[in-house]
Amino acid sequence: MLFSTVSLFSKSKQFKIFILIIQSFYLIHFIFISYFGNQIQYTDIYLFFTHITETFESVATLYDITFYPLLMVSTTSFIIMYIRYEKSKIPTFLLSAFLLFSLLFQDKMYDASLSLIKESVKSIFLKKEKGDIQKSDDKNRVPLHKTDNNIILVIGESMRSRENLKERYEIFENYTYKTIASGATNTDVAVPMLINGGISPQKINLEHNLFLLAKKNGYKTSFITAQNEKSLKYIEPYLHREHIDDFKILGSRNDKDLIHNLQNISLEDNNLIVLQMQGEHSPYIYYENYNRDDSIELRYHKSMNYSNAVLKQLIEHVHNQSKKHFIFIFLSDHGEFIGENGKTGHNRFEKEIYSVPLVLHSNLETHAQKLKNHNDIYELIYYYLGYAKEFKLQERDKIRVYGTMITEEDGYIDIDM
Incomplete structure (x- = not known):
């Protein structure tokens, strides 16, 4: 040519x-x-x-x-x-x-x-509009009973599941761990679906938003991210910010700042706290004393060690300071390729991308054996916020994982349980 x-x-x-x-x-x-x-x-x-x-x-x-x-x-x-x-x-x-x-x-x-x-x-010719953000139904959704606990959800960035890592990390070994499926292969889709319990990107309903439900039942709400405003641009419309008491975009890209901010929140109250990490975001340099000349694999490994240390401190703080029942949940938005078969990054329907780690620590029942994907985590938090009499998940044979577009233009895949 x-x-x-x-x-x-x-x-x-x-x-x-x-x-x-x-x-x-x-x-x-x-x-x-x-x-x-x-x-x-x-x-x-x-x-x-x-x-x-x-x-x-x-x-x-x-x-x-x-x-x-x-x-x-x-x-x-x-x-x-x-x-x-x-x-x-x-x-x-x-x-x-x-x-x-x-x-x-x-x-x-x-x-x-x-x-x-x-x-x-x-x-x-792609659809440039956002998903169909609904606010019409379930306006009268009310809690079934009062609950007295602290719920801490930490959302990691681009962290691979244990099965897809060569090294062993303490956070996976010393706490309740399992691999689950992400809701999507991209942060901009996975996080809105997780926070709102969306069964698809085009059916996200803000009346199901966790911060809104928490406020209705007397919780204090917090969303704190180590990422910057540009990274949050496509997520913020789905957070229902008006129902978040403590909303902070740190922009430091240093996950240790999440520790200090968590320490400033009184765990004597009922809290729903969501922390978003910078984590293993490419180019994998968001840790102390990074070296850009290191290989991708080495930089990723060092960022994992850094995340491991931060998560350990977050868990220990909640364990030691919460005077009431608590549940600490860590999961990643999606996984990552770091050189396998010549591939790097995410945004692909591959098991290394949609398989994500889940870490649980709680003095409540975690129901870990039942949890299979992001939506199950939403249902678990929904239950502990007082909106369900028992924790029960719908029977299914497959899990649906969506792609990178909130408009669903790049489709989805169904994976066997």
Whole structure:
């Protein structure tokens, strides 16, 4: 395709610029393939532009992933700029036909630049609106009885489940642990579904919001995140902020700050506390004394050690300071690839992504054996907030995991129990 284009436009003054634009498409696509291990899709293009800061933060540290695509494209571009092309002797209509043939049979040819153009066009027609945030039904939902406890939910970021880690970590060994399924493969979908008990991204109902339900039954509510405002942009509309007494966006990206903020909350009251960690967010440098020259695997391991230490202190504080019944729940929003089969990152329907860790510590019944996914955690908190007489989950054969789009445009998968 590149050869026929050069031949067709070789006498045009603008042809070199055109070819360089095509080369820039190759560069973007080759870096994407090097990072994720597969070709780019229209939903990835949408996520790139909506999370552009995070994208560049991640790519900037991945020298080994960006080096070869950059070298290849730079060499090709250099040749294009300094070699003089003569007009092809092949008839123009044949070259034009070949170009058209290339475009029509793109799916068979797997040309990276053409694929990126096609997926970019498809991304333009994505639904840009948020999910169907409902507020109409169940307005009279009231607690069945008063409860007297502290509920602490800690949401990790991109932490893999124990089965998908080479090393052993104390937090998984010394507390009640199991692997469960995430609600989605992306934070912007998984967290809204978790907080609101959504059975799908398009059926999120704010009348089911945990902070709202907690306030109705006399709880003090807190949401504290170590992440920054940009990371929270697509989550905040689903938090029902008006029902959160203590709402803090720390923006420090240092999870130890969550410890200090938790220590400032009186556990003598009934509390629903949700803490969001920076955790293992790419490029895996949010821990003390990080080294950008370390490999991806080593940086991830060090960030896991840091999260392990923070979680241990959070659990110990709740265990020692809560004078009433408490339940401490830690889970991750989704998992992560860290180099397996040439893949890095998340946003994919793979077991390494939708399998997430669950850690429980409580002087109440945790019902750990029944918990299978994020929605079950919502039901557990719903029960301890006083809205159910007993903890009971619906029988099912499969668990549904959604993708990266709140509009559900990239679909879902059903996994066997």
